[in-house]
Amino acid sequence: MRPMVLAEDTAGEAAYRHIRHDIIFGKLLPGARLKLEQLREPYHASVSTLREILNRLASERLVLAEGQRGFEVAPVSQQHFREVAAMRELLEGHAMKESFQRGDVEWESRILAAHHKLARMEKRMSSGDRNATEEWKRYDREFHAALIAACGSTELMAAHRQIFDHYLRYQIIAVIYRGDEAAQEHRQLLDYALGRDHDAAAGVLGQHIRACVEHTVRNGLLAA
């Protein structure tokens, strides 16, 4: 938890997180116009605060700033998804290698716990229960974050978090659910992590990410 901040501060931060979350989870659709006046009420922030929040999201490439003309939610494309996926593979592959080398028994127990929760969610998803998609995605993220948690670089983890959010957005928008195949890959990642076999894990991760991109493209879920 973050420490308490000034009341006004909290409002701005809360609105920022709320809008960011709504973009990533597809509640604000790609290309949607973001009118400051209309955002004021749902996000409880002033127009001037909202303007800075949208500029901030623009520098994260989640929003498109169009100069004086206003803002819109960043569009999506196959090309961008491929770039994001390649970037995730680069950062996460490298971070896993470092993490597997440094991880201690504490780290092992963290990945076991994270995998346990994810596997439970995957079972629910697999039996047709789609009420908990956000929760499932959260556990997915937590598992992948746990795998790299011992990499020793906060800068690398921060860069990975940022790119993972973009990746997640595509997963949500394209409603990517690959079922048991992805669950299998998570299981393999866990085993390779405990066995400290980085090369094998990197192979599975590459397959995990590329299969996801291909699934999206094959099903025509994103415009070229």
Place this chain on the structure above:
Amino acid sequence: MNQTASQLQGEPIPTVGENAYRRIRSDIIFGRLEPGQKLKLERLRDAYGASISTLREILNRLSSESLVVAEGQRGFEVAPVSVENLREIAALRLLLEVHALEQSFAAGDMEWEGRVVAAYHKLATLERRMSDGDRSETELWKRYDWEFHQSLISACGSTVLMETHAGVFDKYLRYQMIALSFRGDIAAEEHRIMHECALDRDARRAREVLVRHVEGGVEHALATGTIR
């Protein structure tokens, strides 16, 4: 001249807040706002001409880039520097730049070669001046250094990669500005070799030189004793 790596890539967005954001960011990277310095909203208002509420959002934004630290009730300060953080940033720069370099060398066409040659010419000219003892244009030199490295990876085909690299490069640049270490002919020679490797599409050698270049730069910066 106070543009930073990531700003050179973006489109200009002419609003008061955006201008203030860019100026504060640039002042942090070029060391005009020092590591650990308290950022008082009242004082920033006079210096950057933005309102308190706008400034607060700008500082929140800079804190999500880890250039500013938010301290709850106590306000904001410029992010401190540390040896550990410099090493992390250098390692991340290398991870991204080596990967991008390989992609870029494989895909680069004649237009790309032209960009590399032009960027190298400007950098080499400034390095000669620096070498002759003229230190009046340090910021320009650093900008040309950035432009050269950026030109080498500019055919990599991924804007996501280029933008992430630009953000990391800015943080690296901040350390360079603090240490102000000029490695002279060694770094200039490494730039010359990388420029040659680009024209020969020798990614393997360029990679070796780049690793040496960044690691050498870090050790040289640390040897100045300005970063603890």
